[in-house]
Amino acid sequence: MIDRRAWRMRKLLDGDQPAAHWPAGIGVRTLNTPADAKAVHALLLRAYDGDEDIFPSAEDWWARFSGDPEFDRDLCLLAFDTEGQLAGVALCWTSAFVKDLAVRADMRRQGLGEALLLHVFSVFRARGAAHVDLKVELDNEPGLRLYRRCGMVHVPWEG
Ligand SMILES: CC(C)(COP(=O)(O)OP(=O)(O)OC[C@H]1O[C@@H](n2cnc3c(N)ncnc32)[C@H](O)[C@@H]1OP(=O)(O)O)[C@@H](O)C(=O)NCCC(=O)NCCS
Numbered sequence: 730m731i732d733r734r735a736w737r738m739r740k741l742l743d744g745d746q747p748a749a750h751w752p753a754g755i756g757v758r759t760l761n762t763p764a765d766a767k768a769v770h771a772l773l774l775r776a777y778d779g780d781e782d783i784f785p786s787a788e789d790w791w792a793r794f795s796g797d798p799e800f801d802r803d804l805c806l807l808a809f810d811t812e813g814q815l816a817g818v819a820l821c822w823t824s825a826f827v828k829d830l831a832v833r834a835d836m837r838r839q840g841l842g843e844a845l846l847l848h849v850f851s852v853f854r855a856r857g858a859a860h861v862d863l864k865v866e867l868d869n870e871p872g873l874r875l876y877r878r879c880g881m882v883h884v885p886w887e888g
Contacts, residue, residue, distance in 0.1 A: 734866060734867055734868075735864050735865060735866045735867060736864070736865055736867060736873075736883045737862055737863070737864055737883070737884050737885070737886050738862065738863055738864075738865055738876050738881040738882065738883055738884065739860050739861070739862045739881060739882055739883075739884045740850055740860060740861045740862075740879065740880055740881045740882075741859070741860050741880075742850060742853060742854045742858055742859060742860055742861065743859075746847070746850050746851060746854060747847060748847065748851070749843075749844040749845070749847040749848040749851065750840060750843075750844055750847075751808070751840075751841070751844045752836075752839040752840050752841050752844065754810060754811035755808050755809065755810065755816060755841060755844070756808070756809050757806060757807065757808045757809075757845075757848060758806075758807055758809075759802055759803050759804075759805055759806060759807065760802050760805035760807055761802075765805075765807060765815075766787065766791045766795075767787050768807075768814075768815040769805070769807065769815065769818050769820070770783075770787040770790050770791065771787070771815075772815050772817075772818055772831055772833055773790075773818070773829055773831055775833075775834065776831035776832070776833070776834070777831070794820070797822070799822035799823045799824055799826075800822070800823075801821075801822075801823050803852075804820070804821040804822070804823065804852065805818070805819075805820050805821075806818065806819045806820075806821075806845060806848055806849065806852070808832075808841060808844070808845060810836065814833075815833070816832065816833050816836040816841060817830075817831065817832035817833060817836060817841045817842065817845050818830070818831055818845070819845040819846065819848070819849050821849060821852075821853075821861075825853045825856075825858040825859075825860065825861045825862065826861070826862050826863060827846075827849055827861065827862070827863035830842065830845060830846060830849075830863070830872075832845070837871075842871075842875050843875060843878065843879060846875065846876075846879050847879060849861060850879075862884070863876070863881075
């Protein structure tokens, strides 16, 4: 069903792409441990503020997420602050779709969201993808501004 309150946005991975520029002290790696999964769940719960379809239980959320045929641990990109706490996350499906992008509230407006998104683009470019897509609610102004700034454009929902 077509969702009229949300856009599908797309970044074409043609031409040169700017490299991710990480805020000072931020380190990035993929999801490795059960503790990582718990931290991601906690960050998403807070970031989406109950608006998203995310299970309240970390175990249920992880079972559904990691059991999806489009799940790939290497496409779960985690950014950590200088104290080793999770600061932001980008979770992607193998179809080159950004399932979740979120930055911890106190870490926003420092360029971390942009760096995570640019990193996602480079990961999929290295995999040979032609484009990266995501869904954004039309009332998510910070999200829309970020995506436009990173060169994403509105495309129709398929089907
Ligand atoms: C959307 C979201 C991921 C953006 O993350 P972020 O880390 O704040 O993103 P950035 O820092 O790259 O950009 C945000 C703003 O900070 C500004 N900024 C970036 N670096 C800055 C710096 N060093 N100093 C001051 N401002 C800065 C950017 O220009 C941008 O400004 P704008 O919104 O006026 O255009 C974050 O708001 C979030 O997690 N929201 C809740 C979850 C969500 O909605 N996710 C998207 C679902 S589609």
